[in-house]
Amino acid sequence: xxxxxxxxxxxxxxxxxxxxxxxxxSPSKKINSxxxxxxxxxxxxxxxxxxxxxxxxxxELNFEVPSYAAKAxxxxxxSLYGINLYxxxxxxxxxxxxxxxxxxxxxxxxYLTAIIYFEQIGDEEHDLKPLTSTREKIxxxxxxxxxxxxxxxxxxxxxxxxxxxxxxxMYIAKYYVSVQKWIPAINRLKLIVEDYDKTVFVEEAxxxxxxxxxxxxxxxxxxKYASVLGYNYNSSEWFKKSYKVLxxxxxxxxxxxxxxxxxxxxxxxxxxK
Numbered sequence: 001x002x003x004x005x006x007x008x009x010x011x012x013x014x015x016x017x018x019x020x021x022x023x024x025x026s027p028s029k030k031i032n033s034x035x036x037x038x039x040x041x042x043x044x045x046x047x048x049x050x051x052x053x054x055x056x057x058x059x060e061l062n063f064e065v066p067s068y069a070a071k072a073x074x075x076x077x078x079s080l081y082g083i084n085l086y087x088x089x090x091x092x093x094x095x096x097x098x099x100x101x102x103x104x105x106x107x108x109x110x111y112l113t114a115i116i117y118f119e120q121i122g123d124e125e126h127d128l129k130p131l132t133s134t135r136e137k138i139x140x141x142x143x144x145x146x147x148x149x150x151x152x153x154x155x156x157x158x159x160x161x162x163x164x165x166x167x168x169x170m171y172i173a174k175y176y177v178s179v180q181k182w183i184p185a186i187n188r189l190k191l192i193v194e195d196y197d198k199t200v201f202v203e204e205a206x207x208x209x210x211x212x213x214x215x216x217x218x219x220x221x222x223x224k225y226a227s228v229l230g231y232n233y234n235s236s237e238w239f240k241k242s243y244k245v246l247x248x249x250x251x252x253x254x255x256x257x258x259x260x261x262x263x264x265x266x267x268x269x270x271x272x273k
Contacts, residue, residue, distance in 0.1 A: 033062040037072060044079060053079035070100035074109055086116050111150040114138050118157050121164060135161050166196035182212055207238040214245050
């Protein structure tokens with residue numbers, strides 16, 4: 001919620017200054033367009049986002065100067081985002097990006113697009129489409145605008161996205177363990193270790209690999225993963241568990257389905273609202 005409040009203040013201050021720029025309207029067009037735009041701003045300040053979005057769209061159609069029309073379109077998208085109409089907001093942003101590619105607020109538009117995708121991420125049990133789309137949008141932004149103020153925030157969010165991908169793989173791996181499908185479980189855990197090695201799930205993945213290989217009698221492989229775990233995370237609780245496995249002081253692998261937990265990103269989003 002803090003992010004939204006900040007963005008609202010930023011947008012209102014930035015885009016309420018449109019009148020001060022030079023423009024070439026006829027008086028009737030100028031008054032009509034500005035009245036619509038101001039009416040939309042007033043509605044936005046009252047948290048009447050849907051009404052504001054409609055008025056910004058009307059203003060866009062009436063403005064003859066492209067920079068003003070672009071501002072109205074972007075504000076319309078933000079208003080839709082403000083009431084969680086994500087699909088409509090994305091559609092409006094895509095139209096803005098297509099119609100106003102040279103607008104000075106194009107960087108913010110790409111940032112807002114990434115934020116909207118980010119906020120649609122579910123927990124690890126849901127499909128990967130929102131997660132994949134979010135990563136694509138964030139990667140695009142960080143590659144194209146790496147030194148902007150928004151890049152810091154999106155870099156942080158990318159780490160959360162990577163953790164969510166790892167959570168998804170861990171959830172699937174645990175399911176395979178629960179039905180004793182050892183090879184698919186091993187493949188999922190290896191994916192976490194290799195592709196998501198900077199996430200919070202890598203320690204658990206290494207331990208699970210120790211546990212499964214020991215269970216299968218592959219002691220050399222079990223020791224290999226235990227060594228990697230011990231070298232990198234020797235104070236970890238997961239390393240202590242692996243040590244017990246290799247010293248025959250452990251409980252057998254659980255073969256029940258993993259409990260449903262709230263997704264990592266949802267937990268963090270709720271914390272900062």
